[in-house]
Amino acid sequence: MKHPETLVLIMAAAVLAPLLAHGAARRIRVPLVIFEIALGILIGPDVLGWAHSDQVIDTLSDLGLAMLIFLAGYEIDFAAVRGDTLRRAMGAWLVSLAAGIGLALLVTGGEVFQSFVIGTALTSTALGTVLPILRDRGELRGRFGTVMSAFGAVGEFGPVVAVALLLSGRRPGESAALLAAFGAITAVAVFWALRPRPPWFSRLVERTLHSSGQFAVRFVMLLLACMLGLAAVFGLDVLLGAFAAGVLTRLVLHGAAPESSAEVLGKVEAMGFGFLVPLFYVVTGIEFDLHALLSDLGALLLVPVFLLLFLLVRGGPVQALAPRDLGRRDRTALSLFASTCLPLVVAITTIGVDQKVLGTDRAAAMVGAAMLSVLLLPLLAMKLRGRAAPAPRSPEDTEAW
Template structure:
């Protein structure tokens, strides 16, 4: 199918996916991303063969991933995750990295390059994937949701830092210096964002909010582009820049236009979740190498092994180091959400394939296990949380004004 035809097909699936999620909501609460990825596989070259994308669709998909990470950075409330919760989340990821690298070295017979790829992939959390699920379930601003955001943020960007140090091909000293330089510039940007804006800034935001000017939206896009350019200039993964842009944007809007920040965010979310983000997940399904996974029994066996390792390497430290005020069900749900991974696994395996440090079958097994984690783990976590809500009549309800619809 031609590129315009493929884009139309992708957008048709983006419309169909929430209809399917809505239709099944009374029988089974299935995360929307499940339908997007599964339908992408269905129309991909290894099943129906209807969708074949080119550079334009690849670019749109990359923008979707960027927007996903940007929104994750915006939602992170440092006032809520600082202190003990933040220390626990960092400690949990450091433990995951140590265990992951140790297991990877054992599996590969001590091959350093392949061990770095596999070990780093085992430590990631798909915060951008979990974020819309928490939002749709009404958990995003609860104590549980804030904890997932804290642990997930470290699990999203700890691997990005590890990629820069272990997978960039540069010497560790040079990579560390670049990371520290990027961190210093980002800290300066955060300090600038906290400074009071002049009165005209908030005035023009209010005046153009419902006009073709859309100053606030354009300003947010400028911040995002600047941070992406900065991360690229430092030779770092652009996901790090996208997350930093989300944090900075939140600080700017909350200080300069507190009355309009929610509406501005709604416009950005409409752009992201209405177009770019579903396109990324659908293209991920289209790109999945099903033939390599089914070529012989080894990739399938590796898929199951990697799926269990996600729970062991990433999930177990989350359960053990979760805040003590969380119930056992919530800690298990945190384990499942934290073990959900996909975007960074795709990025890490792509680097491994480009450097020829892992095989196509190994990459398919890793990505396949990550996709199964997205398909299964959040659903199990939702059912656990629903069971807790039913068993505790005074359990927390969604914040006032939040939609009770699951999508």
């Protein structure tokens, strides 16, 4: 490690961030991720110059991103979001993708790969930011929470698949064939995950849950490593493997050890949100090109433009295709929540910069706009919904999809 002090500073920022979030909550609720990225910018090269990334830090940051996407995949209960709502969510995302790439082609002057990066980033939803808000308000299991879960799930899964198809550097046909092969193997894994586990599996999970064995946690990490490795073998982005691992883990734990699944997840979340995920966000701040953003008036002006595009490209189709049983205010709130983005915007723009198809100034502008979306849009959505009781679940979601 070239800069051993950087890890100390990163963890100090990770500890300070929730303290600042807790203090700010007395006046306004600011998402924790904003403080983590802001502190990373503060200690990074463009402000104080205390922290610098290196190969070890970048590897840990990549693991943090994988863990974040893994936990997002685990959060999604496909059985709860099936039916007409899921069909509408998929339709809205496809419209968003077409609109995003189309508008990006206009903005970039026809630069195809740069347009793929920008257009795909415009379609994402920060489900990991939105779901805790709805859970805290007691609305996650109500009608609005179910609809938001469906639209958010597609907003997480769709961009990950699009990245694998459009940003792999291969011809679309070749990428589609590899993605289909990955999907087939994942489908076999899902079938395996749905099969009853032998009795010894659940017994071993419970027996080692509070011992040094930690069989369940090790098994979850093995699933994650296998799916990351499988995605890498097929030349696909590891985000796809991380997401698939989260879905598989949910199926295995809920089927084999339902009584212990919540506690096992708590241990994995402690590893993720206690170390790897905040490290990813702080490193995102350290690597944020603040100088490129502030020194270029055009890039700075792109921040509100991209924020508007998030609302138009992602929020517009969501509001238009939201289930008809939702009222006007709920449909608008749904579009605001769905337009909230950040993790995948960071990941996708990082890929674009690494592949030298996206400049650091535009990447910084997109990330800056995504940070504003996390800060502003959930607050507007909650204010719009007020304290209204969640609506009952619609019968249409009991249909088979």
